[in-house]
Amino acid sequence: MATNADITFYDIASAPPLKTFAPNPWKTRLALNFKGIPYQTKWVQVLDIAALRKGLGIPANRTLPDGTPMHTLPMIEDASTGKIVGDSFEIALYLDDAYPDSPKLLRQHTAGLTAAFNAHMDEVFTKHLGLCTRASFDPATVEEVMATFAKRFGVKSLADMQLSDEQREAMFVSFEVALGELSKAYHHTGGTADRVWRTTGTAKEQSQQPPPNRQNACVFLDGDEPAYADFIVGAWLKHFEGGMDPKDWERVCSWQDGRWGKLGTVLNRWSEMK
The missing domain is CATH 1.20.1050.10 (Glutathione S-transferase Yfyf (Class Pi); Chain A, domain 2)
Structure with missing residues (x-):
């Protein structure tokens, strides 16, 4: 398992005090806490999300009504494996695969x-x-x-x-x-x-x-x-x-x-x- 918070969890910055509020970041925070994997949160302003994902080489995971890319969070960066995952459901799959000794998020054959x-x-x-x-x-x-x-x-x-x-x-x-x-x-x-x-x-x-x-x-x-x-x-x-x-x-x-x-x-x- 990860130690010393190898995982960085990128979440959307709220009004002070900083807290998770959007549904997809909530999915990831609940998953990380449930599995007991050490992580640290990096709060990102909404207006900075696109630049962050582009800078890390992660493509947009949604599309606006006019067809332009839409960059959203959550995203995790795992220093122990070098992996960056930028979608809440894909994060859940990754966590189960990379940390098999922690509690399972998805039961067998239910993906x-x-x-x-x-x-x-x-x-x-x-x-x-x-x-x-x-x-x-x-x-x-x-x-x-x-x-x-x-x-x-x-x-x-x-x-x-x-x-x-x-x-x-x-x-x-x-x-x-x-x-x-x-x-x-x-x-x-x-x-x-x-x-x-x-x-x-x-x-x-x-x-x-x-x-x-x-x-x-x-x-x-x-x-x-x-x-x-x-x-x-x-x-x-x-x-x-x-x-x-x-x-x-x-x-x-x-x-x-x-x-x-x-x-x-x-x-x-x-x-x-x-």
């Missing part, structure tokens, strides 16, 4: 399934980012950063994306439906027959109840220990917790018998900033 789950969760949560109204960026550069993100979303200004009260409430209903579907995975049950009528409201009597043999489902997807899929969900939950108004986050934590607040609390064990 493809986990990759699909990762893409689906990114889509589900990104669809509801309008519920996050609190910015975590450094105040010194926030205006330039917001302009950069407006470009990413293909709009002139982020103000163009602000929701009306009616739109916001509709997004809350949609988000509860989406997390309700996700909760079925945690209860090891399927079925989508309730999708149509579920979206018409959020009354308690409309909430699907898990079958009797799954009432005691674990806080994690499979078993008493987390897998990388749990960190994918947890990373997004932590992003929403930090970006939502506290009252709105409390609302989310009340859904599905408090499942999402409980998961976030359990994952605090691997949330240390190093």
Whole structure:
């Protein structure tokens, strides 16, 4: 295993005090802490990410709506192997391969399934980012950063994306439906027959109840220990917790018998900033 913090973890700098706030860096921080691999964090301002990746010879890992490259974090640099990895999912695969004696992130023969789950969760949560109204960026550069993100979303200004009260409430209903579907995975049950009528409201009597043999489902997807899929969900939950108004986050934590607040609390064990 790495010693003396051979791994440098490049994370996005927040407003003081420095902390992880974006979902993909959260995936990597949870993974590193879970595996117990010594690392040090190097905080990078949003406006410096492209220059950093280019300087290290790491290509952009996303593309803007107009087709131009988009450079993002996380990224890790492992001095013990000379490897630089610049994508959260690829980082998880690398850590399991390079440090086989530490706890496994992905269980045997699940890389493809986990990759699909990762893409689906990114889509589900990104669809509801309008519920996050609190910015975590450094105040010194926030205006330039917001302009950069407006470009990413293909709009002139982020103000163009602000929701009306009616739109916001509709997004809350949609988000509860989406997390309700996700909760079925945690209860090891399927079925989508309730999708149509579920979206018409959020009354308690409309909430699907898990079958009797799954009432005691674990806080994690499979078993008493987390897998990388749990960190994918947890990373997004932590992003929403930090970006939502506290009252709105409390609302989310009340859904599905408090499942999402409980998961976030359990994952605090691997949330240390190093």
